[in-house]
Structures are given as structure tokens and as C-alpha cells.
Amino acid sequence: MKILLIGSGGREHALAWKISQSPHCGKLFCAPGNPGTMKLGKNVPIDPSDITRLAEFARENEVELTVVGPEMPLAMGIVDEFEKRRLRIFGPNKKAAEIEESKVFAKQFMTRHKIPTARYRTASSPERAREIIKSGEFPFPLVVKADGLAAGKGVFICPSPDKADEAVHRIMVEKEFGKAGDKVLIEEHLTGKEMSFIALTDGIKVRPLVSTMDHKALLDGGQGPNTGGMGAVSPCPFLDKTLFAEIMDVILLPTVTRLLEENRKFRGVLYCGLMLTEKGPYVLEYNCRFGDPETQAQVLRLKSDLVEVMIDALEDNILAREMAWSNRPSGCVILASAGYPGPYEKKKPIQGLDESAALSGVTVFHAGTKLDGDRLLTNGGRVLSVCASEETLADTMRRIYSAVQMISFEGMHYRKDIGAAPKEKEGS
Numbered sequence: 180m181k182i183l184l185i186g187s188g189g190r191e192h193a194l195a196w197k198i199s200q201s202p203h204c205g206k207l208f209c210a211p212g213n214p215g216t217m218k219l220g221k222n223v224p225i226d227p228s229d230i231t232r233l234a235e236f237a238r239e240n241e242v243e244l245t246v247v248g249p250e251m252p253l254a255m256g257i258v259d260e261f262e263k264r265r266l267r268i269f270g271p272n273k274k275a276a277e278i279e280e281s282k283v284f285a286k287q288f289m290t291r292h293k294i295p296t297a298r299y300r301t302a303s304s305p306e307r308a309r310e311i312i313k314s315g316e317f318p319f320p321l322v323v324k325a326d327g328l329a330a331g332k333g334v335f336i337c338p339s340p341d342k343a344d345e346a347v348h349r350i351m352v353e354k355e356f357g358k359a360g361d362k363v364l365i366e367e368h369l370t371g372k373e374m375s376f377i378a379l380t381d382g383i384k385v386r387p388l389v390s391t392m393d394h395k396a397l398l399d400g401g402q403g404p405n406t407g408g409m410g411a412v413s414p415c416p417f418l419d420k421t422l423f424a425e426i427m428d429v430i431l432l433p434t435v436t437r438l439l440e441e442n443r444k445f446r447g448v449l450y451c452g453l454m455l456t457e458k459g460p461y462v463l464e465y466n467c468r469f470g471d472p473e474t475q476a477q478v479l480r481l482k483s484d485l486v487e488v489m490i491d492a493l494e495d496n497i498l499a500r501e502m503a504w505s506n507r508p509s510g511c512v513i514l515a516s517a518g519y520p521g522p523y524e525k526k527k528p529i530q531g532l533d534e535s536a537a538l539s540g541v542t543v544f545h546a547g548t549k550l551d552g553d554r555l556l557t558n559g560g561r562v563l564s565v566c567a568s569e570e571t572l573a574d575t576m577r578r579i580y581s582a583v584q585m586i587s588f589e590g591m592h593y594r595k596d597i598g599a600a601p602k603e604k605e606g607s
């Protein structure tokens with residue numbers, strides 16, 4: 180069948196890599212894709228936010244399955260748009276995707292249904308936000324978050340009133356994240372280890388993916404600002420059977436069931452960002468899509484056909500077959516541009532990629548890259564994902580870092596401690 184994949188990041192290259200291995204995949208289109216996906220299918224220059232054109236493209240090209248990578252088209256209602264035209268698409272509809280799009284909605288939903296999450300207040304003006312901060316209701320550090328989508332960057336952990344004021348100013352006055360900053364949340368700061376728990380669901384039943392741990396902070400030891408993710412390992416080193424069962428019972432299953440009851444049937448990928456506190460797992464955020472870079476680590480371990488599982492989900496039959504995973508751990512290290520997650524320069528030539536990708540056991544997924552003739556240039560904040568899966572985590576990380584040594588571009592930054600023993604704060 181013809182399959183259309185939407186997005187252009189490392190996650191999408193990883194999904195394209197896996198989807199293109201499926202016997203069901205006759206032809207793969209990627210909109211807009213990147214130089215990595217170009218080798219696996221045909222890149223189509225349509226922006227992921229142009230949902231009408233994407234639907235028209237799918238119709239004209241007889242696409243039988245569309246898979247959505249990023250959250251933006253989901254929040255815009257791409258699934259509703261496709262379903263209106265009777266086109267098959269894997270992902271939640273607009274109402275269900277609100278669980279990621281609006282942190283305020285997600286918080287109210289969790290509170291309504293007693294799903295554990297940090298205490299919070301919302302504010303629709305900077306004055307109100309400052310009042311809450313000053314009230315002393317939340318001891319420092321406290322957390323200030325933009326309500327809407329901000330690519331993982333609209334969250335500030337504020338150790339002092341000054342820093343909290345500054346966060347409110349950046350979000351609500353300077354509008355660094357645009358409309359996402361019309362409202363803010365002020366939240367209690369949770370401590371513990373952090374992990375991502377990601378599952379596929381048909382809206383009724385849940386099929387958890389193999390566990391992962393993201394490394395969100397920019398710098399080694401969990402220091403520096405939060406990013407979209409600087410690396411990941413799978414499995415999550417501190418997830419045991421008891422914790423797995425608790426997360427399923429207390430978070431995943433109630434979330435899917437309550438969404439269904441509220442007439443927001445969630446079909447697609449449900450991603451729960453969790454803090455493992457002394458009182459048990461708490462939800463930091465929900466995402467309505469695959470993780471980036473978690474997906475890069477997960478696909479390396481997935482033995483089953485991803486296309487079949489997505490179709491099962493679309494047929495309300497997500498548990499129809501087992502998903503088989505390799506027992507070997509996997510890992511992913513992100514190579515980022517200087518300045519990321521803030522402003523960064525583009526068009527820096529990338530050297531050594533072919534040599535590193537040729538190392539046995541190494542897979543490199545493209546994200547912010549661009550071809551200029553036959554020269555590969557940087558074109559984004561997160562540029563490449565260097566991945567491997569070996570007998571042990573130590574071997575995996577050694578393999579990855581030896582490949583990383585071979586790649587260079589001006590200002591290249593990466594964390595050197597992905598896969599090291601997790602520290603408290605971020606689980607990394």
C-alpha cells in the first residue's frame with residue numbers, strides 16, 4: 180500500500196526507516212521529510228500544517244495509510260480532515276489531541292479523574308500569574324509553563340521569585356511562544372526520576388511500547404535549559420514490573436477510559452511524561468504522538484511490523500497480535516546546533532556522516548539537515564540522532580559515541596552522559 184508520513188525530524192526518519200521495512204509498504208511518501216527519509220521514500224514538499232493540501236495529496240495519490248509525526252497537525256485537526264474524506268490516518272482527532280495542545284485542559288482532566296499530577300493554578304494575565312507566585316502557595320522552586328504547544332521549551336523551573344517573574348514576562352509579555360503564552364500554569368515542583376511511558380491505543384485498549392528514558396536537559400548531569408530531548412535509552416533503567424503495573428493502572432488505562440467517556444476517544448500514540456515521586460508516578464505532561472528522540476531508540480528494538488499494529492489500532496483491535504521487541508538495549512545521542520534550544524545558525528557543512536553510518540551496528544537518523552547539491556548542511560536545532568543497539572547498554576553507548584566522534588560541524592553540541600547512571604532531577 181501507499182503510505183504517507185508527515186513530519187521532518189529524527190522521529191520521522193526513524194518511523195520511515197521502520198515503515199519502509201514493512202511488507203505492506205509499497206511506496207512511502209514523506210511530507211516534507213528530510214535528506215534521510217529521501218533515501219527511503221519520496222519527499223513531498225507540503226508543510227505539515229497545510230492539512231487540506233495533505234488530505235488532497237493523499238486522495239490524489241491513493242494513499243491508504245497516513246501516519247502523523249508531530250503534534251501540530253494533530254492539534255489542528257488533520258485526523259478530522261482526513262476522516263471527513265474517508266481517508267485512513269493514524270492519530271488522535273482534534274478533541275483527543277487537546278490533551279497535549281492545552282496543558283490547562285490536561286490538568287483539569289487529570290484533576291477531574293484523580294490521575295496524579297502536580298498541584299497547579301492557571302493565570303490569564305501576567306498580573307494574576309505574579310499574584311499566584313507571590314501568594315506563597317507554591318514554595319520555590321516552582322514551575323511556570325506556557326499553556327499551549329512550545330516544542331518542549333515553554334517550561335521554566337524557577338528557583339526564586341525573580342526567575343518566576345522573568346518566566347512570566349518571557350511567556351506572557353514577550354510572547355516567546357506566541358499564542359501558547361496566552362495562559363500560564365504555575366505548578367508545584369516535583370522531584371524524582373523522570374521517564375517517558377509511551378503506548379499505542381485504539382481508544383479502548385492499550386498496547387505499551389518498550390520503555391525509554393529521555394534526557395531533556397541540554398547539558399551533562401541534567402544541567403542547563405530543557406530541550407526537546409538530547410538523547411534516549413531503552414529500556415528505562417529503573418522501570419520494573421511493579422512500577423509498570425502501577426503506571427498502567429493509575430495512569431494509562433484511566434486516561435484512555437476517561438477520554439472515551441468524555442467523548443474524546445483517543446486513537447494513536449499516547450505519551451505520558453512521568454515523574455516518579457516518593458508518592459508514586461505523577462504525570463508531568465501528555466503528548467499525543469511518538470517521542471523524539473524516544474522513537475529513534477524504540478524502532479531499533481522493534482521486531483514486529485509497525486504498519487500492521489497501526490492498522491490494528493485503526494480497526495479497534497490494538498491487542499490483535501503481540502509486539503515483539505529485541506532484548507538488547509538501545510540508545511540515541513542527539514547532535515545539536517550551537518545555541519539550541521535558543522536561536523542557532525544554520526547551513527554549517529556536516530562532515531563524517533557516511534563514515535560513521537558505515538560503522539557496523541550504527542544507525543544515524545537525520546533531523547535538521549538539508550542537501551545543498553551533494554553537500555549536507557545543518558538546517559535545525561537538533562541535527563542528527565546517532566543510534567545503536569548492542570548486547571549491553573555500555574556497549575551500545577560506546578558504539579554510539581565512537582560514531583559521534585567521526586561526525587563534525589561547526590558548533591556541534593551533544594551530551595556525553597547519555598546512558599550513564601540516572602541522577603535524581605531529570606532521570607538522566
Ligand code: AMP
Nearest residue numbers: 297322334366367368369395452463464
Ligand atoms: P513538560 O513539557 O510539561 O513535560 O515539561 C518539560 C520538562 O520540565 C519535564 O520533562 C520536566 O523535566 C520539567 N517539569 C515540568 N513540570 C514539572 C514539575 N511540576 N516539577 C518538576 N519538573 C517539571
Ligand code: GLY
Nearest residue numbers: 407408470471472
Ligand atoms: N522527547 C520529548 C518529546 O518527544 O516530547
